[in-house]
Amino acid sequence: MTALLTMKNLRAGYGDADILFDLSMEVARGEIVAIVGPNGAGKSTAMKSIFGLLDIRGGSIAIGDTDITGWAPNRIVKAGICYVPQVKNIFSEMTVHENFEMGAFLRKGDYSAALDRVYRLFPDLKAKRKTTAGSLSGGQRQMVAMGRALMLDPQVLLLDEPTAGLSPKYMEQIFQISRDVRDSGVAILLVEQHAKQALAFADRGYVLAAGRNRHEGPAAELLADRHIAEMFLGG
Amino acid sequence: MDIHSFVNFFLLPGIVQGSIYALGAIGITLVFAIMRYGHFAHGDLATFGAFIALAFTTTLGLSPYAALPLAVVATGVFAIVIDRVFYAHLRALPKIITTIASFGVALMLRSFVQVVWGVNTTSYTRGITRPENWFGIRIKSHEIVTLLVAIALVVALHLFLTRNKWGKAMRAMSDNPELALFSGVDNAKVISLTWIIAGGLCAASGFFLGLNTELKSVMGWNILLPTFAAAILGGVGRIEGAIVGGLLVGIAEELSVLVIPGEYKVMSAFGILLLVLLFRPTGLFRGKVL
Numbered sequence: 001m002t003a004l005l006t007m008k009n010l011r012a013g014y015g016d017a018d019i020l021f022d023l024s025m026e027v028a029r030g031e032i033v034a035i036v037g038p039n040g041a042g043k044s045t046a047m048k049s050i051f052g053l054l055d056i057r058g059g060s061i062a063i064g065d066t067d068i069t070g071w072a073p074n075r076i077v078k079a080g081i082c083y084v085p086q087v088k089n090i091f092s093e094m095t096v097h098e099n100f101e102m103g104a105f106l107r108k109g110d111y112s113a114a115l116d117r118v119y120r121l122f123p124d125l126k127a128k129r130k131t132t133a134g135s136l137s138g139g140q141r142q143m144v145a146m147g148r149a150l151m152l153d154p155q156v157l158l159l160d161e162p163t164a165g166l167s168p169k170y171m172e173q174i175f176q177i178s179r180d181v182r183d184s185g186v187a188i189l190l191v192e193q194h195a196k197q198a199l200a201f202a203d204r205g206y207v208l209a210a211g212r213n214r215h216e217g218p219a220a221e222l223l224a225d226r227h228i229a230e231m232f233l234g235g
Numbered sequence: 236m237d238i239h240s241f242v243n244f245f246l247l248p249g250i251v252q253g254s255i256y257a258l259g260a261i262g263i264t265l266v267f268a269i270m271r272y273g274h275f276a277h278g279d280l281a282t283f284g285a286f287i288a289l290a291f292t293t294t295l296g297l298s299p300y301a302a303l304p305l306a307v308v309a310t311g312v313f314a315i316v317i318d319r320v321f322y323a324h325l326r327a328l329p330k331i332i333t334t335i336a337s338f339g340v341a342l343m344l345r346s347f348v349q350v351v352w353g354v355n356t357t358s359y360t361r362g363i364t365r366p367e368n369w370f371g372i373r374i375k376s377h378e379i380v381t382l383l384v385a386i387a388l389v390v391a392l393h394l395f396l397t398r399n400k401w402g403k404a405m406r407a408m409s410d411n412p413e414l415a416l417f418s419g420v421d422n423a424k425v426i427s428l429t430w431i432i433a434g435g436l437c438a439a440s441g442f443f444l445g446l447n448t449e450l451k452s453v454m455g456w457n458i459l460l461p462t463f464a465a466a467i468l469g470g471v472g473r474i475e476g477a478i479v480g481g482l483l484v485g486i487a488e489e490l491s492v493l494v495i496p497g498e499y500k501v502m503s504a505f506g507i508l509l510l511v512l513l514f515r516p517t518g519l520f521r522g523k524v525l
Contacts, residue, residue, distance in 0.1 A: 051417070077419040085417070091410040094403070102407045105400070106419035148418065 092134025103151030139170030253485020284438025314434025470522025
């Protein structure tokens with residue numbers, strides 16, 4: 001499989017401090033890749049660096065043949081990468097429908113097909129389309145957040161801890177929807193705190209520690225590796 | 236006091252003055268919602284707008300009402316220029332710096348008005364307007380125009396913010412600026428849009444203040460406190476709050492004359508401000524925390 005999103009030997013950080021060292025990753029069309037690792041390993045930071053939120057000191061990031069290293073977020077969105085932050089990922093004072101409209105902000109012309117698709121993925125939200133997004137339950141807010149990001153038909157979807165704080169029922173639902181999105185040809189990269197569940201559902205995984213690659217491979221293999229389980233996945 | 240004198244001498248003047256405050260307070264609330272600082276040049280920008288309208292009446296011989304839309308557009312564009320020249324490069328610094336800078340801009344605007352138009356009072360029209368009398372309710376034609384135009388501007392703004400793509404982008408940026416950026420919204424464009432709207436409304440508030448009283452170089456500075464009180468009473472960042480807040484402050488000021496001397500009217504705005512900050516800092520409509 002050829003990679004769609006490629007990160008090569010990335011060195012990045014905020015201000016004077018480097019957080020990521022020589023980090024490399026790839027995500028192909030139609031696969032879910034999970035980044036796992038202990039707290040402070042740089043998982044979310046790695047994702048933010050793809051979206052142009054860090055100072056990049058070395059290495060490169062590309063989508064297809066386009067080098068997007070050092071681009072600003074609003075330009076990266078146009079290149080086909082959408083990002084769902086872990087917190088503050090919805091417009092809480094706007095309605096569910098308006099959140100999706102904002103997701104389609106960059107689209108020219110009619111976007112009713114994308115809107116139909118999002119409501120098909122999240123049928124529960126159809127009845128709540130006029131509801132203020134901030135008043136929804138945690139699981140539904142996460143769905144609004146993903147729906148907003150999908151309105152642009154992105155090639156790559158970045159999900160930062162999409163199941164944090166959710167009940168097992170919603171967690172399973174978010175995973176299932178992510179699989180549906182993947183099967184429609186989108187490359188999904190996600191960061192997860194629940195490492196075991198994430199690897200159980202992802203196709204491939206990267207185990208990070210201290211801002212570096214430690215292990216990578218098919219998710220099932222990482223999950224089965226006793227050493228990795230002991231060191232990084234909490235036994 | 237019978238109901239007619241209450242309406243004629245307190246309620247109606249309060250509502251007229253309140254709509255003038257509301258037009259200014261909407262601008263203050265919008266600027267805070269998008270850029271997160273208090274804009275203290277707002278009053279003097281209103282003065283500037285009022286005198287620009289005067290300039291259109293004297294140089295082009297237009298009626299004041301014909302000069303209003305021109306002054307609204309001119310002041311809106313001028314507000315963008317002020318932002319580009321004085322505020323834009325302070326964007327990344329702590330917001331208090333921009334707030335202080337806006338005091339400087341206020342002084343410059345006032346001095347500019349004083350140099351060009353002098354410090355004496357003037358007016359758009361000469362002579363005395365006799366009030367219309369409808370079933371004992373006495374209202375002057377310019378008061379009716381003030382109310383109608385204020386309502387029209389508020390309705391237009393509401394439609395823009397709820398129906399238009401860029402209006403929604405403004406609300407989105409007020410709600411969650413980072414996510415707006417992640418959705419591809421160009422922040423610089425939203426900021427310019429905010430200034431043209433806030434500046435235009437500001438000119439309208441100054442114009443109506445001049446129309447209902449008189450024009451002088453400190454007129455805007457004098458309404459800055461009640462305008463801020465209105466925005467804070469309503470809840471900063473809340474447009475509906477700014478409207479309700481403006482009307483309440485205007486009416487409270489007129490009613491205060493019943494208990495304190497008229498020259499101290501403005502104290503009631505100050506009192507409201509204090510009470511809101513003490514007991515409900517987020518205002519009536521739960522705005523953003525200052």
